[in-house]
Amino acid sequence: MKIDFTGKVALVTASTGGIGLGIARGLAESGAEVIINGRSESSVNQGIQHLQQAVPGAQLRAAIADLSTPEGVETLLKVAPDVDILVNNAGIFGPQDFYSTDDATWDNYWQTNVMSGVRLSRALLPGMVRKGWGRVVFISSESARNIPADMIHYGVTKTALLSLSRGLAKFVAGSGVTVNSVLPGPTLSDGFAAMMKDEVEKTGKSLETVAKEFVMQNRPSSVIQRAATVEEVANMVVYVCSEQASATSGAALRVDGGVVDDIV
Template sequence: MKIDLTGKVALVTASTGGIGFAIARGLAESGAEVVINGRSEATVNKAIQTLQQAVPGVAVRASIADLSDAQGVETLLRTVPHADILVNNAGIFGPQDFYATDDETWETYWQTNVMSGVRLSRALLPGMIARGWGRVVFISSESALNIPADMIHYGVTKTAQLSLARGLAKFAAGSGVTVNSVLPGPTMSDGFAAMMKDEMEKSGKSLETVGKEFVMANRPSSVIQRAASVEEVANMVVYVCSMQASATSGAALRVDGGVVDDIV
């Protein structure tokens, strides 16, 4: 299968590292023009330089914007008024006791993880529908189905993304635009590496080893019994954005290593 996205403009939010950057690279390797988004000029420029080295000749643009509020989304839209592919990857996570999770924290998670995707979809979907082709992908999580007791606030936002994607798929029905969710499980992203930093320094073990131990201790239902790579998650996203995935819409596609114990 050859995925060719030549001529398509792809916006990947929070794409300066981790899963977001891997997705941006995968789309660029398939010929798309990519918009790299991040909160600082330094991180965006560094990511663009890395992408240009990895994919010579790539068409790439910068969009520096913090998507945790409406103003940040408006800033992004001024530089990216239209896109053929929208990957809603911006999100925050972190463990916190339910009793200690105040309203402000809930609101911060909701605005970043859910409303950024609402606002961008509302702005960019009309153009996709008018052109008769488009792809919208929400990067959710296995935590949307397997709500973690120590991150209830996070899990709720990830479940909301599934509802949002399914509803938008119905809203865009018959238009040539597909809307899907991709649900990673434990993944060796930058955030995961930061979370495991102390353990790696204390034990002297590699990220891969610590990741495997984390999965077996905290997600023992995993079928692959390890953390996924960011490239493995990106591969699913690139396929969902392809011409070949035209019959896949409204789906919640798991790249969770089989953590969710469900045959459907």
């Protein structure tokens, strides 16, 4: 199977590191022009430099914008008014006791994790429909179906993305545009590495070993019994954006290592 995005323009939100950067690299390696988004000029430049080294000759474009506000989305759309592929990866996470999670925190998570994708899809889907081809992917999480008690506010936003992607897939049915969500489980991302930094330093163990122990303690239903790599998650996203995945729409595609214990 050869995936070729030559002539396609892809926007990956929050793509200066972690899963977003991995997705951007996978799309660039397959020939897409990729718009790199982050909240600061330094982070975007760093992401672009990384990709230029990893994928020589990659076509890259910078889009500096904080997508937690309508104004930030408008700023991004000035750089990316028309794309073929939209990967809604922007999101925040963090544990917090439900009783102490105030309205401002709930709203911040909702605006960043959900409304950024709503606003971008509303603006960019019409162009895809007119062309008769397009791909929209929402990066959800296994926490959408396996709601963590210490991150209820996060889990709720990720569940919302499943409804959003399914509804949009039906909304553009028959247009040649597909809409799907991808649900990573514990992944060796930059954010996970930062969360595990103290444990790695304290024990002297590798990040991979600490991550495996975390999975076995906190996600014992995992079938692969380890954390996924960024590349493993990115591979699923690249595939679902491809021409080869044209019959997949409205799906919730799990890259959770089998954490969610069901057969569907």
